[in-house]
Amino acid sequence: MTEPQSGATTLDALVIGAGISGIYQLYALRELGLDVQTLEAGSGVGGVWYWNRYPGARFDAESYTYGYFFSKELIDEWDWSEEYAAQPEIERYLNYAVDRFGLRERINLEQRVSSAVWDASSGRWTVTTESGRVWRPRYLVTALGILSAPAFPKVPGLEDFRGEWAHTGLWPADGVDFTGKKVAVIGTGSSGVQIIPIVAKDADSLVVFQRRPNWCTPINNFDITPERMDDIRDRIDEIFEATQLSPSGSPHSPMTESSLDLDPEERRRRFEKLYDSPGLVMALGNFRDVALDKRANDNCTAYIAERIRARVDDPAVADRLIPTDHGFGQKRPPLENGYYEVFNEPHVTLVSTLEESMVRFTETGIETSAGHYDVDVIVFATGFDAVVGSYNKIDIRGENGLSLKEHWEAGPRTWFGMQTAGFPNLFMIGGAQSVTGTIPRITDFQADWVASAVEYARDHGHTTIATTEAAEDEWIDHVNGGIVGTLQEKAESWAFGSNVPGRKRAYLLYAGGLPQYRERVRAATDDDFRGLTFS
Numbered sequence: 001m002t003e004p005q006s007g008a009t010t011l012d013a014l015v016i017g018a019g020i021s022g023i024y025q026l027y028a029l030r031e032l033g034l035d036v037q038t039l040e041a042g043s044g045v046g047g048v049w050y051w052n053r054y055p056g057a058r059f060d061a062e063s064y065t066y067g068y069f070f071s072k073e074l075i076d077e078w079d080w081s082e083e084y085a086a087q088p089e090i091e092r093y094l095n096y097a098v099d100r101f102g103l104r105e106r107i108n109l110e111q112r113v114s115s116a117v118w119d120a121s122s123g124r125w126t127v128t129t130e131s132g133r134v135w136r137p138r139y140l141v142t143a144l145g146i147l148s149a150p151a152f153p154k155v156p157g158l159e160d161f162r163g164e165w166a167h168t169g170l171w172p173a174d175g176v177d178f179t180g181k182k183v184a185v186i187g188t189g190s191s192g193v194q195i196i197p198i199v200a201k202d203a204d205s206l207v208v209f210q211r212r213p214n215w216c217t218p219i220n221n222f223d224i225t226p227e228r229m230d231d232i233r234d235r236i237d238e239i240f241e242a243t244q245l246s247p248s249g250s251p252h253s254p255m256t257e258s259s260l261d262l263d264p265e266e267r268r269r270r271f272e273k274l275y276d277s278p279g280l281v282m283a284l285g286n287f288r289d290v291a292l293d294k295r296a297n298d299n300c301t302a303y304i305a306e307r308i309r310a311r312v313d314d315p316a317v318a319d320r321l322i323p324t325d326h327g328f329g330q331k332r333p334p335l336e337n338g339y340y341e342v343f344n345e346p347h348v349t350l351v352s353t354l355e356e357s358m359v360r361f362t363e364t365g366i367e368t369s370a371g372h373y374d375v376d377v378i379v380f381a382t383g384f385d386a387v388v389g390s391y392n393k394i395d396i397r398g399e400n401g402l403s404l405k406e407h408w409e410a411g412p413r414t415w416f417g418m419q420t421a422g423f424p425n426l427f428m429i430g431g432a433q434s435v436t437g438t439i440p441r442i443t444d445f446q447a448d449w450v451a452s453a454v455e456y457a458r459d460h461g462h463t464t465i466a467t468t469e470a471a472e473d474e475w476i477d478h479v480n481g482g483i484v485g486t487l488q489e490k491a492e493s494w495a496f497g498s499n500v501p502g503r504k505r506a507y508l509l510y511a512g513g514l515p516q517y518r519e520r521v522r523a524a525t526d527d528d529f530r531g532l533t534f535s
């Protein structure tokens with residue numbers, strides 16, 4: 001590493017983000033022998049698992065399928081305590097990995113990147129952080145996370161509120177004490193559904209502001225005994241293989257059987273078994289036709305509605321909690337632990353903002369079109385400006401000053417989600433148009449691909465890797481072709497940017513599944529890196 005007089009650090013590669021994906025990217029590029037460092041905005045590593053430290057935050061994927069697979073030593077050394085581990089354990093795991101592989105000295109904490117500008121004359125990026133430090137890498141890899149730019153409701157007056165407030169995605173390190181307080185939670189996505197039962201336990205009163213309800217299913221979590229951990233280790237290759245064959249990077253794949261071929265009693269029995277299974281089995285290991293055929297989806301959805309009704313005492317409240325705008329599985333369903341029973345508690349109120357809109361925050365609470373709710377604490381579980389939001393927060397400029405924000409104005413444009421035209425030597429992992437499902441299973445593949453492309457360039461005397469608009473168009477056609485006309489396309493969610501007022505609706509992820517994604521990237525790579533130019 002050289003430190004020129006300007007104070008800029010010149011190096012081979014720079015990774016932005018020390019979340020689970022960025023940590024592995026740093027490792028992969030270091031293994032290549034590159035002079036590589038990481039910039040991280042947080043005061044610690046972990047990314048999403050650093051910022052989302054709200055009570056109740058935990059995996060919805062089996063812990064050992066979300067963690068790293070690249071190191072047998074790490075698998076042997078780390079014992080997961082629960083099938084779906086909670087945030088503190090995940091944060092400990094990621095810190096352990098960083099130290100285990102000697103990466104800490106390469107991670108610069110509290111360095112939020114404000115701009116990244118391509119300098120064609122030197123073939124390097126100039127990356128500046130809010131603290132004024134400058135890095136000049138040849139290769140820049142963004143591992144920003146798709147859910148890392150918190151979103152707030154467009155409701156005025158928060159500055160007037162005299163109580164305490166916090167967003168689940170920016171949770172204070174010292175926590176929030178709900179004991180004996182009047183609390184409001186806004187939002188009933190995965191984060192809201194996880195935190196609400198915990199708030200309800202401690203708070204004096206709780207009012208939940210719900211816009212569109214979700215189909216939530218029980219997590220059915222359990223402890224991992226030493227015997228089970230041994231068994232997981234014995235089967236780890238088999239488990240990894242299952243994640244590679246599944247569209248979602250999880251060990252679960254849809255059943256090939258058709259639910260419509262079963263008689264109604266048998267079908268019901270099978271839905272019952274799925275509902276009572278742990279984790280996302282009901283979503284990811286269901287009958288294939290439930291995701292594809294409206295009639296099959298309607299049957300499954302009706303069964304889950306029945307289970308919700310059985311858990312909620314007041315039928316009018318149950319009606320409000322049951323979605324009518326989409327069927328089960330059209331969005332990734334939140335996993336819950338006693339969520340529906342919370343609404344049977346006398347100190348808990350459910351407000352539908354579709355019936356009673358939020359007008360403003362006041363000094364003492366929240367005013368709605370129907371009245372006022374006095375609260376001491378407001379929890380924003382209102383999600384994220386997903387996928388593109390974290391890119392928009394950085395002024396990224398490519399060839400001839402082209403701004404990434406402008407290039408992506410009508411929606412993201414990428415080559416397999418990993419490069420974008422006009423931005424040479426900029427790689428994205430876990431970004432737009434490439435991910436759904438268990439994110440590390442996609443990003444470890446991408447991080448390895450980035451390392452191999454850089455190695456190829458080095459071995460062939462090239463210093464620049466870029467893609468073209470024609471290659472982007474080809475990928476966009478494929479991405480859109482896989483979502484248009486599906487049941488998933490009909491649901492409004494962050495995956496289409498629907499939760500951000502004014503955002504043009506565009507599919508931000510990739511619905512083709514992990515095996516197809518890998519196959520296509522490999523085919524293009526083997527075909528002389530089709531869609532890329534090396535110079």
Ligand code: N01
Binds near residue numbers: 058061190192332
């Ligand atoms: O965010 P969300 P999230 N007035 O966008 C509501 C992952 N995750 O943080 O649906 C009233 O899903 C909004 O309503 P609507 C997982 O991939 C995983 O919960 O837009 N309400 C919605 O109910 C997940 O999908 C875990 O109508 C407003 C909620 O806020 C993703 O992160 C845990 C509103 C936001 O839900 C995002 O989840 C947590 C308004 N003005 C998250 N604005 C695991 O289990 C927004 N809302 C691993």
